[in-house]
Amino acid sequence: MDAALPFLHPVIGGLALLAMAWTGSRGLLARQGARGAHTKRKFHTRWAPWAAAACLLAAITGPATVLAVRDDLSLAETTHFWMGIVVTLLMGGLWWVTPRRYRRNQLVKTGHPLVGVLALLVGLGVFVFGIELLP
Numbered sequence: 001m002d003a004a005l006p007f008l009h010p011v012i013g014g015l016a017l018l019a020m021a022w023t024g025s026r027g028l029l030a031r032q033g034a035r036g037a038h039t040k041r042k043f044h045t046r047w048a049p050w051a052a053a054a055c056l057l058a059a060i061t062g063p064a065t066v067l068a069v070r071d072d073l074s075l076a077e078t079t080h081f082w083m084g085i086v087v088t089l090l091m092g093g094l095w096w097v098t099p100r101r102y103r104r105n106q107l108v109k110t111g112h113p114l115v116g117v118l119a120l121l122v123g124l125g126v127f128v129f130g131i132e133l134l135p
Contacts (some may be wrong), residue, residue: 002069005065005068005069006065006069006070006134006135007134007135008061008065009058009061009062009064009065010130010134012054012057012058012061013058013061013062013084013126013127013130014127015054016051016054016055016057016058016123017120017123017124017126017127019047019050019051019054020051020054020055020091020116020119020120020123021120022047022051023043023044023047023048023050023051024044024051024113024116024117024120026040026041026043026044026047027040027041027044027048027113027116028113030044031113048094048095048098049095051091052091052092052094052095055087055088055091055092055123056088056091056092058084058088059084059085059087059088062081062084063075063076063081070135072135073133078129078133079125079129080126080129080130080133083122083125083126083129084126084130086122087119087122087123087126090115090118090119090122091119093115094112094115094116094119098112
């Protein structure tokens with residue numbers, strides 16, 4: 001089991017990235033009026049908080065892994081760490097702002113997909129920079 005622990009965070013992070021991509025794609029397709037847009041919008045609404053929660057879980061397990069398992073790494077000294085914080089903040093901001101203000105605020109309605117795509121792009125950067133940290 002101890003040999004698998006360093007890989008728990010990368011697996012969670014990868015799943016979070018996949019959840020962000022799939023959920024975001026449903027939202028973008030719904031916005032474009034794709035076939036089944038209503039179903040895609042409902043999927044996006046239902047699963048986006050779970051994608052954000054997966055991102056938060058990855059953000060928690062990363063430092064926990066460094067502190068508990070990875071003596072060869074220092075906390076907060078990598079680009080991977082800081083980009084992960086940025087993604088978590090972006091996803092958390094979307095999670096907090098959107099459900100409460102989406103229909104009433106044009107800025108939120110316009111900015112939501114842009115911030116979501118930015119979060120996904122930074123998340124891809126986190127993934128790339130994280131590969132070099134694998135044991």
